[in-house]
Structure formats: structure tokens, C-alpha cells
Amino acid sequence: MEATQRSQPQHNIALLPPPTFLGHLIPFIELGKKLTLQHNSTVTLIIPDDGSSMKSQKSLLQGLPTTIDTVFLPPVSTDDLPDNELGTPAAALVVDLFAIDAIDIAKQFGIPAYLFHVIATYELSLCVILPKLYESCASESRDMAAPITLPGSIALSPEDFPDLMNETNSDAHKSVMDWYNKFREADGVIVNSFLELELEAFKDLERRRPGLPPVYPVGPLIRTDTEAESDRGSECVKWLNDQPPKSLLFVSFGSGGTLSVEQFNELALGLDMSGQRFLWVVRSPQDKAADAYLNSQSIVEDPLDFLPERFLERTKGRGLVVASWAPQIQVLSHGSTGGFVTHCGWNSILESTVFGVPLIAWPLCFEQRMNAVFLTEGLKTAIRVKENENGVVGREQISELVKRLMEGEEGNQIRRRLSDVMIAAGKALSREGSSTKALAHVVQQWINSK
Secondary structure: OOHHHOOOOOEEEEEEOOOOOHHHHHHHHHHHHHHHHHOOEEEEEEEEOOOOOOHHHHHHHOOOOOOEEEEEEOOOOHHHOOHHHOOOOEEEEEEEHHHHHHHHHHHHHOOOEEEEEOOOHHHHHHHHHHHHHHHHHHHOOOOOOOOEEEOOOEEEOHHHOOOHHHOOOHHHHHHHHHHHHHHOOOOEEEEOOOOOOOHHHHHHHHHOOOOOOOEEEOOOOOOOOHHHHOOOOHHHHHHHHOOOOOOEEEEEOOOOOOOOHHHHHHHHHHHHHHOOEEEEEEOOOOOOOOHHHHOHHHOOOOHHHHOOOOHHHHOOOOEEEEEOOOOHHHHHOOOOEEEEEEOOOHHHHHHHHHHOOOEEEOOOOOOHHHHHHHHHHHHOOEEEOOOOOOOOOOHHHHHHHHHHHHOOHHHHHHHHHHHHHHHHHHHHOOOOOHHHHHHHHHHHHHHHOO
16 A cells, blocks of 8 residues: 555554664664555564663664654563554564564464564575484484585585574574474564565475465665765765766675774785775774674774774775774765675675675675675675685785776676666565565555454
């Protein structure tokens, strides 16, 4: 239903993202906007408050439509609930994969429970495959060593599994099994992807039904409220405006990805050696790549202090280094941006797809290694870095990969492939597109269940 045809919203949808992870909160917010603007809904965004609410999280929640209410948990008291929702029962509960146990609550109240899988559909396929693999390995008293084949003939080695799935201890296996069993109890799964991007994965999940909930691709859902970033990002945009078309490499490792001191130094020297233009978002080095995702408020050092001596002087005019943050949507959509060094977070992958920016895949943690395999072996829209025996990507390799992406024929081939994917992304979100129809179907099911 179009927003122009709406009058009084007819149903309320409860969305439950996890705390802390900005990469999960963003698609939940964008899904909420879709539901309110296109499907005659109000939305209650329930955010578990673990006491670590970040400034960046709060900025995301500013300026939401009046049809989206935000409730922080705890406390349990209903005193802080929005007045206009006290008498409006939820028509459905949509939960994040890290809040999947809340499916039980929806079942208790007799409302549909849907999982919003905000990362790649291929990870869902892996989750479906793994239980039998675990059983096989346990019965034969062996660890997984050989690659497994994902839909689309993509070979995935165990070392590229998401972190938890790559653990060999029984507790980790039990966590995956518990998640899988709870996932099967969902009435449906909404995925932040689109049919044309992961067609083989969607086909595979459909073939495995019954026994699995239906899966609905509704993406790509990327951040749309870029006006809030305009003031903070004015320096970046002004600098981008002065660069030639497709000449610049954007380097960013997401909302919290960090490098070791040695790797930070090698990246700086590699960018210097490449001779290419770049915009680099730097964060203070840490030994563990996931530290900044989980402890972002603890980083107090000025990241520019870690740059090699005279680096800024040597790269003046062709490089811009900014501390901690840049307006990523504005950078990727800018005409001067011709490449992107990414940690392979799913939001960044979707954004590069929407704007047709070729990638250097540099996964750090979580499910990012699996995403890198999908980009390089499936979509073939990225070149992947390779770590040496010490787990470091050397300056020479960095310089070489940057040149290959920005100047070489390999980069041109990736751009041509991305052009087709970019067109498919636009069509998926069009009025008659596959993602638009899928979300409309889901909403209609929620309405019919009342």
C-alpha cells in the first residue's frame, strides 16, 4: 500500500534488534521505515539497553518518522512505553538472530514471529548444512578439514566459517545447534538481500522446505538518513569534489574494525607505495580485530598518532586521512570514488553493490571471511588480500592490489560485473520488484493472522 493512500495506521509491528551492533541496527531502522511509509504500519523499535549505548547509535535514532517509536529495555516497567501504543497489540514480532529466543514470547501471545537475518543468505544455508556435518564429524571423531560446497558451487573452507561455527569445542557446536532449532520455529525469515544477488542460496533454502520457515528477500536495505551526516562529513565531501572521476580508493573497516599496530603501519606504507588517491578512515590499532565493535567507547588515542613518520606529508594532495568516521554512503555514491577496501561487513557489501563500487576484500572477524569468499568466488566483484605466515598483509601486496583494482583490467572487469548487479538491485526495490513484492506478501500475512 502506498504511503499516499494511508490514513490511520492499521497495525503495529514490533522490531527487536540486538544492543551494541550498529551493523544490525541500521537495517532494522530501514525496515521500520519501509513498513511505516509503504505498508500502513506503526513500528515499535525495542532496543535492549545494556548500558553501553553509543553516540553513533543514538544519532541513528534521531529523526525517525513519528510512526516509529523507540523503547529501551530494561526497565521492565511499562511506565515508559509510548502512550499511543499502550492499547495497540503487536501484529507481529521481528527479531534479530542475536535475539532469537524472543520467538518464544511471540508464541505465548499468539502473534507471528519472524527472524530478520541482516547478513548474507549464504550464512543461513551454512547453518542448515552444519548440523549434519557436526554429527558426521562427531561420529567419526574428527574435525572438519575439507571445504564444503555452498549453493552456486562456492567452496568454503572451515577457516572461512563464521567465528562461532569455526570453533571445534562442543559448547560452540551446541550454540549453533540451539540457534538452528530455534530458527526452525520462526514463522518466516526476512533477509536483507535480494533474489538476484544470492539466487542459488534462496533456491537451496526453498528446496529444503518443508521443515524450514519460508525466506523472503526484502533488500538491499541501506542507510537513507544521510542528511544527519552532512555537517560531520562536509570535509570529506568537499575533498571528494576536487578529485577526478573514479580516481579514489575508499579505505574503511566498518563501524568498529581495527588492525594491529604492525598491520596499520603496513597498510599506510602500501597506500603510499601505490601512488593512488585515497580516503582512509583510521582507528587506533588494537590486537584483536573485533575489540572496537564490542568496546568502542574504550578507544581514546588519536589514531593519527600511529601513522608512519611523514606519511601525511608524502601523501598530501592525493590522500585524505580522517579519524574514526566518514559519511560512507556519501563517499560510495560520489563520482570520484572508484574502489573500496572493505572489511566485508554485509552493510558495506550492499552499499557497494547499490553504488557499483569494486572491492578489495579484507575480512577481519565474525562472518566476514565467508562474505569475502562469496564476493571473490561467487559474485567475482572483489580481490581478496592474503595474509602472510604471521597473519599480516604486507605493504607490497597492498600496493599491488590497489593498482590492480584502480588501474588494471581486473578492476575494469569487476566494474562491468558490478554494473549488472547494481541494475538488479535497483529493479528489486522498484514498485514491481522482487523485494518490494516479498515485503508486501509478508505484511499481508501479518494482517491475515490478526
